[in-house]
Amino acid sequence: MSPVSLPLFDALLLFSIVGLAWASLATTDERRSVILFIAFGLVLAVAWGRLLAPDVALAEAAIGAGLSGALLLGAVHRQPRPLSPGSTNDSRNQGATGMGVVLRWVVTLLCTALAGTLAWALLHAFSSVPHDMLPRAISGNLAASGVSNPVTAVLLNFRAYDTLLELAVLLTAVLGIFALGQANPGYQPAGPVFDSLVRWLVPVLILTSGYLLWVGAHAPGGAFQAGAILAAAGVVLRLAGRTRIGLPEGFMLRIVMAAGVGLFLLVGLTLLLLGRPFLGYPPAWAGSLILLIETAAMLSIAATLLLAFLGGRPESPAHAARTESANTTASNSGNEEQTRC
Amino acid sequence: MLTAQWMYGLAGCVIMALGLRGALLHASLLQRIVAINVMGAGVFMLLVAVAYRGPVLPPDPLPHALVLTGIVVAVSATALALALARRLHAEQEDD
DSSP states (O other): OTTTTTHHHHHHHHHHHHHHHHHHHHHHOOHHHHHHHHHHHEEEHHHHHTTTTTHHHHHIIIIIIIIHHHHHHHHHOOOOOOOSSSTTTTHHHHHHHHHHHHHHHHHHHHHHHHHHHHHHHHHHHHOOOOHHHHHHHHHHHHSSSSSSSSSHHHIIIHHHHHHHHHHHHHHHHHHHHHHHHHHOOOOOOOOOOHHHHHHHHHHHHHHHHHHHHHHTTTSSHHHHHHHHHHHHHHHHHHHHHHOSSSOOOOHHHHHHHHHHHHHHHHHHHHHHHHTTTTTOOOHHHHHHHHHHHHHHHHHHHHHHHHHHHHBOOOOOOOHHHHHHHHHTTTTTTTTOSSSSO | OOHHHHHHHHHHHHHHHHHHHHHOOSOOOOOOHHHHHHHHHHHHHHHHHOOOOOTOOOOOOOHHHHEEEEHHHHHHHHHHHHHHHHHHHHHHEEE
16 A cells, blocks of 8 residues: 555544444434444554554454454344333432533533543654563564463463463353353244354364464464354354354363363473473473363363353253243244344 | 554544543433443444544454454343443332
8 A cells, every 4th residue: 555545544444433333322212322332443453454463453353343243233133122221220310311412511521631641652652762671572582482472371381371371261250140140042943044044153163273273373363353253153053043142061061161271270380390480381382282272271261152142041941842842932022032133 | 454444443532531531420310321332332342442443454354353252241240230220220210
């Protein structure tokens, strides 16, 4: 691209990103808001590509726009009336319109002031000479990290602690979701067109996730993108009305959920016993250890994200089939939960 | 100072403030969750803009790794928030 057209491209891209964010938040229609948010995420992925962050672009497209979008759309679909923080919300809004207007203006003003302060600090930071100590340290030690993609090196080697705790956050979130109740009811079996699409799509998704896991060592990709794509295969199966979506059951499910954190900890503690620092891989073994940890992490991430989409403890397929038949026999007019896709 | 860096940095500030405003003012819980995600995206844009070093130099991989972590944490927080909202809704229905 010529140097003249690049700022123009940037301006158009940023105009659409800020515009989509604005539109998504300006409406009070939940469905519209969520769909605009998904579009926002997809255009954002283009921006990450433009800023030479392909790893982030992949994660944004798969997780930020894809899975978050599926989660939010599923939630909109299940709530016929808007979710309000309190049941007395309507009367509160009517009773205090004057106060409400003042409050809106105060909040808007404060948020503008925050944006201004941030922008000022940012411009101040940009106008000084950039610190390149960390990037130089990363590129200087890349050869000893076991991988050649610097982002994977940071995630799985230099700052492996962060990633270990991130997997712990994922596990905690899914345990919280489990504590809140049963999984959402499934969907009706798909029609022939969607069903044949699913037959093609699911193997391609599984293959893509395996590729992304392997290629993450030396090119954009890695456990997070791969796990998200694998979870997407399960989401597609779920949307097509399948009761078996690739999740193991019972004890095996718990093993898969905890595999990422577990294997990560096991490697770290074993290295500690061998007299090395916690998660300080020996350079000769680093590549294999990272692949091992990433494989376990991918399975855990995929299971976690898929369980997040289910929205609760999964039922066993036999039980699910029973409730499904019970739901269809007792189909009252308000039962909109089983939908054709 | 690079033009692209400040353009994307400023847009990040604006998106973050828009998200914060939405999260504070929306009556609908679901839209508050969307707004918090928009706010997160603004922060990610700030970080990726900081990492950018122009078309020739490679970008700083550390903020990229932070943003990747952030995206995954954001989706798990969103999922937990939606599950909480669903439970809250179910409790309200029972009343």
